Amino acid sequence: MVFRQRGYHATRLEDIAEELGMQKGSLYNYIDSKEELLLAVVTVPAAQLLESLSTLSESDLPASEKIRLVARSHARVVEDYLPYVAVYVQEIAGQDHSPEWRERDRAYVRQLSAIIDEGRQSGLFDSATVPVISSMALIGALNWMTRWYEPGGELSAEEISDRIASGFLAGMLVRGRASASAPRDQG
């Protein structure tokens, strides 16, 4: 994928057209800029992520389990769309970019914070937990995978997300609750 090889900023729409075996003119029939192309590619996984987060939010699972599953979906998207998500994380996420994408980012943080707050209110998570900081720490740890995760390594993206989520949950759970236990079969 030419964005990842050359870097997003050094890539011209012509390079993408060449990679796709198209004339630049034909590519312009579909998209206006490389940014539009990038956003078109990440629209589907972004919508999936938000939708799975909404479904989880409304489910009856304990907050700790919801968070573990959110981390898994996030890691799966990182794995499945790696070069695109890498560029998205670098160029778009958490930045004042377009109102539409900013709103998606915010909706994600808001819903994740609401799950953490729910766990706090129910007494599962420590009352000192600050939901937005915890959300940002988890999102940051997962997004940073785009800088170092290599598919095909010893641990899958999902296994890595389980470890990140377990560590993260252990930091919030009221002591004595068992559901933050990490997978112990490896190490």
Add this chain to the structure above:
Amino acid sequence: MVFRQRGYHATRLEDIAEELGMQKGSLYNYIDSKEELLLAVVTVPAAQLLESLSTLSESDLPASEKIRLVARSHARVVEDYLPYVAVYVQEIAGQDHSPEWRERDRAYVRQLSAIIDEGRQSGLFDSATVPVISSMALIGALNWMTRWYEPGGELSAEEISDRIASGFLAGMLVRGRASASAPRDQG
């Protein structure tokens, strides 16, 4: 700071010269490109971070305390050099950029992983901990602060780093050890 207002890629060396009240020609006496300028600015805090990490590595503190202090130094650099570190994290960190900066990045991960491994070997941290994953999760959570942290908010960067480090440590500590307790005075 013109990088943060306009974005790194939209900023020309002329804009920086203008901000500094210099002719572009004079600025070229000192630096060759905006990238060189960015790296010049972050060289000092990057060296400080690596040095404080080395000093901590060699100290007799328990691994958990070393990690808490590393997280604090990291957050302090984020706070003190925010616009520059934000650009550094976006453009340079964790990417195959220049051999010199890649080596600094790697040295940071290597030393942090060594501290985590030390905690694992001494029985303080769970034997299932994978040092490099834990390092990357912590670095990711701290670096992500450049996208959302606003100086002058309710919690300082250092307080936020304490919460991130506490959560992170709680995920690794063997149950029953007390040193992962988070500051509980706020909530």
